[in-house]
Amino acid sequence: MNRRKKGAGFWQGYLFLLPSLIIFGVFLFYPFVKTIYLSLFKTNKMGQAKLFVGFGNYAELLTSKSFYNSLFVTVEFVAIVVIGSMLLGLLGAMLCNKAFPGIRVFSTAYALPMAIASSSAAMIFKIMLDPTIGIVNKLLKLNINWIQDPKYALICVAVLTAWLNSGINFLYFSAGLSNIDESIYERAAVDGANSAQMFFRLTLPGLGPILFYTIVVNIIQAFQSFGQVKILTQGGPGESTNLIVYSIYRDAFFNYRFGSAAAQSVVLFIIIMILTLIMFRIEKKGVSYS
Structure with a gap:
């Protein structure tokens, strides 16, 4: 009887998980397996x-120069986005860490980018960077076609993406700062520590777990950026903003090379997985947060 009860309880647990497993199977596992399958075939225009x-x-x-270029451009883009978005989020969190009149207004403003759709932000950004009517050129008194110049196009897309990602980073860092005991700053001040020393020796170590999590999440998000590139540059000028995600989209839905697009998707998955495993390995090997 006891064995039967244990067996019934075992299967009952899986029954509760069944709806979630079905959703994951349909929308995650099946597309993943299908992508690997298609990467081994040449397909027709219907993707069969x-x-x-x-x-x-x-x-x-x-052997494709275009693919290597997209990898290089993507790595450069990810580096700018991750560093920029984390710095913006950390700066906003530090500024709002103290209580003062109007703090809620500032906190809302710093967190606002996470509530804005990337496509909407890209459209506004495109108008701001317009060479004739854009506010950026008028304020800086320049005459630069930011989006169509290969020197600036990738930076413009990366800056927009960094700003969009900074909102969620602001929330992460704000939560991390609220968990740091204020008394340690008071003791450090009594010992003669200046602001820079308190930031590097107290604040950053205290944010260690949040920093690690934020870096991993931001890297994954940056590798998957698409909407901004689609609206602002469409991979151009030339291939200066042809990120690997946009290259996958272009190969699949413009060139109808679904097999090549699937292969690029698998390569992107492997790159992200390796980077994530490296990050966890580094964290496990002895990064101390105390």
Whole structure:
């Protein structure tokens, strides 16, 4: 009887999980397996697998200058976005960490980017950067076509993305700062520590777990950026903003090379997985937060 009860309880637990497993299976596991499957085939314009080529799509990627360019551009973009968004979020959290009149207004303003759709922000940003009517050129008294110049296009998209991501980073860092005991700052001040010393020796170590989590999340988000590129530059000028996600989109829905697009998706997944594992390995190996 006891065994039967234990068996019934075991299966009952899986029954409760069944709705979630079905949703994950339909919207996550099946597309993932399908992507790996398509990466091994040449497809028709409807995305149906027609000719098995094994790792032919991957071999083609390894000889493609366009693919290597998209990887390089993506790494550069991710570096700018992660550093920029974390600095903006941390700065906002530090400024709002003290109580003063109007603090809620400032907190709302710093967190606002997370509530704005990337497509809407990109449209506004595009108008601001317009070479003739844009406010940026008028304020700086310049005549630069920011989005169409290969020197500035990637930076413009990265700055917009960093600002969009800074809102959620602000919330993360605000939560982390609220968990740091204020008394340690008082003791440090009595010992003669200045603001810089308190920031690097008290604040940053206190934010250690939040910093690690934020870096991982921001890297993943930056690698998956798409809407901003689609609206602002469409991968141009040339291929200066052809991020790997946009390259996947263009290969699949413009060139109808679904097999190549699937192979790029698998490569992107592997890159993100390796970076995440490296980050967790570094964290496990002895990063001390105390």
